[in-house]
Amino acid sequence: MQSVRTAVVGASGYSGQELLRYLARHPVFQLSLVTSRQNAGQPLSQSVYGLPPKVGALTFVDAAPDFALAEQADLFFLAVPHGTAAPYAVALREAGKIVVDLSADFRTTDPAVYKEFYDHAHPAPALLAEAVYGIPEIHRDRLKAAKLIAAPGCFPTSIILPLAPFLRAGLIEPDSIVVTSLSGVSGAGRKLELRLLFGEINDNMYSYGVPKHRHLGEIEQELSLAAGKNVTITFVPHLIPIHRGMLSTITARLIQPTTDSSVEEVLWEAYGEEPFVELLEAPALPEARQVANSNRIQIAARVDARTNRLLLFSALDNLGKGNASQAIQAANLASGLAETLGLA
Amino acid sequence: MQSVRTAVVGASGYSGQELLRYLARHPVFQLSLVTSRQNAGQPLSQSVYGLPPKVGALTFVDAAPDFALAEQADLFFLAVPHGTAAPYAVALREAGKIVVDLSADFRTTDPAVYKEFYDHAHPAPALLAEAVYGIPEIHRDRLKAAKLIAAPGCFPTSIILPLAPFLRAGLIEPDSIVVTSLSGVSGAGRKLELRLLFGEINDNMYSYGVPKHRHLGEIEQELSLAAGKNVTITFVPHLIPIHRGMLSTITARLIQPTTDSSVEEVLWEAYGEEPFVELLEAPALPEARQVANSNRIQIAARVDARTNRLLLFSALDNLGKGNASQAIQAANLASGLAETLGLA
């Protein structure tokens, strides 16, 4: 296969580093450009571990969102903060490039929702119409033709994939959904904040971001799409002292009493053929470690007959299926490649 | 004050070890006997760290539940497994001793509930009537006269204390309660099980025990008492890679829309004078590390106005307020001592 010149814009954070590790071993996407303002001039290997020597020897460059940048690759992954990503997307889309944005800038189709959750006007509303939300198991067909992919946040994938089949089938009460998610620390980014020091997180755990975490906008958008009506949920994220991993526990009132095997069957019909969805049968429940360093998500379903609730469980790597590797899965589709390429 | 001869029966587990560390520094309770089948003949210091030299030099003995045992102390803490504790309680109560049982044997007043959750007939139903459930903030008056105290399990304290005031006041819908709890590994005990190896838990996390964890019996008993009617809840425990700590996140539908300050006020009225309940004001939320090695529980309340739910958060040390130190708090009451003695 012919290689595709590939760029990562903003590769000094945990997302960008993880993208580099996956791309370094991808058989088609070939790194032609890696940017970072803070590491410009340094070899990748100085700050990113786990790269093959040839890739590690590449040099970070600083690059503005302009035509010169667009010249240097045909596929661009944006791993910069929300707000910063949009100008790059505008410039690169003008130049006809395929853009996979890992920030929040193009995840919600309604700019008013963006403003509600990110506290500033959307920086490039004209591009929202062509953006495709990057969960392949949900939007595969649209991703095949996508030019601008909005890779999901780290919580949404773990919540949308388990819930969507049940909302589509009308098996649960949409206003009864309560979600608790546990996130590894890398989900908070590689930032100089006191709360992210080893000494503050080790032997500690806590909830945060209630009642309106920023990812709720995109989560509820996709759940509403599945349900065919507006869905509003209660969502409580927690920080846990592990580096990578995300666990979501979801409960919802069942419309009718049912059994473990029936709800497992709903998942099998939805995802039985999916290469990256691992459905667990009772009594197995998802474990963060089992999906670490992979693009897989583990999902299990159970019935709590005592309270007539559906219990859904998922585990993924918040830097993998929750971020970098899922972005590559989506990019494979948009590039006409086998969806699993570089992700085995 | 005159000292009280105090025994710990079964002090080789994490609960028993923690009891020893607290009792070693208690100004009135004086260790006169420490038993352990597996460590019999060894000095305490060989397997329990953190003891003052004088206490560390005591020797573990093996002791059957008989009259000879009862002779050796006046206050007995039982830190043996459920089923094993009951015969000790029977023998010691016959001898007129005060017993604080950290197992599940006397926590549920109805022997049928015990059988439902522990899969065998209750081993000493005649004693159930005199047992008092050992949360001082809920049962203080009865504990002052108690001779047999059933120290709560590690999850219940973290769930009952936040919920009770709201159930008593009828502010939430009892059948809407969903609880997610995160437990440190010591809650699973000091046992030779593959799943408890460092290599299996480090960098890992998962839910377990759904939908009917053993602690549900006592949790629902106490919540029903507070509500004045039967309460059944959805409860999902999780194992987290820290040694000590417990975090509970509780949601329930509000009967009427209300505000953060109103729900905080409910907690202040219930616990404002409690020495071991630390009520946090928004935006602070409980953190496991802040209550580690203490008898304190942190509690916070919030309203999720988008879904009209009450959000309750609690953090405690599962070996402290969730176990050993709360058992001492209750024993202080039953011994006519200041409730805070040895727990400052």
Next chain:
Amino acid sequence: MQSVRTAVVGASGYSGQELLRYLARHPVFQLSLVTSRQNAGQPLSQSVYGLPPKVGALTFVDAAPDFALAEQADLFFLAVPHGTAAPYAVALREAGKIVVDLSADFRTTDPAVYKEFYDHAHPAPALLAEAVYGIPEIHRDRLKAAKLIAAPGCFPTSIILPLAPFLRAGLIEPDSIVVTSLSGVSGAGRKLELRLLFGEINDNMYSYGVPKHRHLGEIEQELSLAAGKNVTITFVPHLIPIHRGMLSTITARLIQPTTDSSVEEVLWEAYGEEPFVELLEAPALPEARQVANSNRIQIAARVDARTNRLLLFSALDNLGKGNASQAIQAANLASGLAETLGLA
């Protein structure tokens, strides 16, 4: 390339599991048999995470060391305890198979040394003559013709590789060598021992196995080979609360005062062309995380001019270059394949 039928004997421990993860992605070695007494009858995926579905679906079998076993593959990795491995090696070598033994049974050429360190007579001394010690950077030529490979213990690789060039060149005093090694917990195996519980190791660290750890026999054998005379060292291993990783810090008196760049040059001459040896230049020092999940070893050298000592530092993954992946590197050589196959 034609595939090679490959077996892993004893794949329930951390070494065996890691071998399976590497072999599952190896382009030539194809798993035809995986044995485990305790997991016999279960699919691999039940106890080994991180396997592709096709490999995860294979079933563990129980297999005695006999001719029937030998029939089922052409390349055998033995991941069973020392003493248990030898009978398998005897049976498989009789049948003409290539054997890579990850136990200690064939690491020391002198059966008396085996007896000194393992407290029982060598179980198959007749095979010792043909065994080749499996560090490719030291014994590459012999490994190309090897039929029985003794894969090194987890500490030796981290110590022998840094020291060998300096001993060969006579630059240090052999009797002045002091080695401190830090090991991740997986190095102790996946065993039901109290000391390996999360609750015992988390927030803890300690030295052990002094003054005569079992790996000293093979370490001193290889160091003596390099020096051309008997070398006896002081070696202190430590257990550290991480799952995988090994760090060795080595000091030795220099024969003559020298400089950082001179000692770095010695390493470059020895290993500059090695694909799996990553030489760090001052001020960089090896880090466990940078080589996790890889077959690489990081090495750095420095001079402590104040005391005229050479300081050597190495880091590797004790399940990777210290164990499973290095065994595959050696097997590649013995199978006439590119040394880096399946290890990129």
Next chain:
Amino acid sequence: MQSVRTAVVGASGYSGQELLRYLARHPVFQLSLVTSRQNAGQPLSQSVYGLPPKVGALTFVDAAPDFALAEQADLFFLAVPHGTAAPYAVALREAGKIVVDLSADFRTTDPAVYKEFYDHAHPAPALLAEAVYGIPEIHRDRLKAAKLIAAPGCFPTSIILPLAPFLRAGLIEPDSIVVTSLSGVSGAGRKLELRLLFGEINDNMYSYGVPKHRHLGEIEQELSLAAGKNVTITFVPHLIPIHRGMLSTITARLIQPTTDSSVEEVLWEAYGEEPFVELLEAPALPEARQVANSNRIQIAARVDARTNRLLLFSALDNLGKGNASQAIQAANLASGLAETLGLA
């Protein structure tokens, strides 16, 4: 006993926080002032966990090193960085106050050594003559009369205490000493540095600061005092992913062959009566967790007969005996109090 008005200057770091936790429970030292530039105006409880409510309610103030500061307490602990501490010490000593400095400013008696290791001229050389190095087991008599105490760095206590008796007795070759120390992360302070993020240290470990760590100056000063001649050592510190704890492994050539029991006897003679030195008998070796949250140091000695080396092992809490609690032990002496007060 009459209380002593006590101040902590610079209490926002891990050392200062730990001092507050100890002082909050000290029966004589009573906190009258707590300073912090960055937290000024906040209650202590906002950033320091584990304080009793009464102490947590105190407010951080910002305070310059002047006479007004000296008025507010009679005993001052300085927990500010080296260089910053000296001006406080000058002002407070002028006002006749007792000063315990936890920085490096007064640890080395020779200002040239300070300059060599800290790269700037000593900020208050006139005070060096009256400063006493704060290891009570070594300098007890001088500490009883001390007005300016230089509390040791976190590594020195763990190295000096084990070695001093052997150097005093002339049992080891001073130029053969090699020390490897493992430090918990809190030893690096509570600073906004990328390397201190949870994501950078979790699952990682590495050596650093070779060949001339800043603490070598004070270590060699005290070892030379014990030996009666200049001692220069090789010292390699390591960073380990635990919050608190320090382990030192020390090797030195024995002058004459000897036995385990002989070297244990040397320690017993030196420290058998010391309340905070826990001497372990073979086969026990020090463990970090066993001394966490305490003022104790564990020490063990062994002979490596194969190489005729003495092996010494120590473990302490780098925030306890290695820092805050030892500072209080020294302050007890200087205040004419029982040495163990507040440290039981």
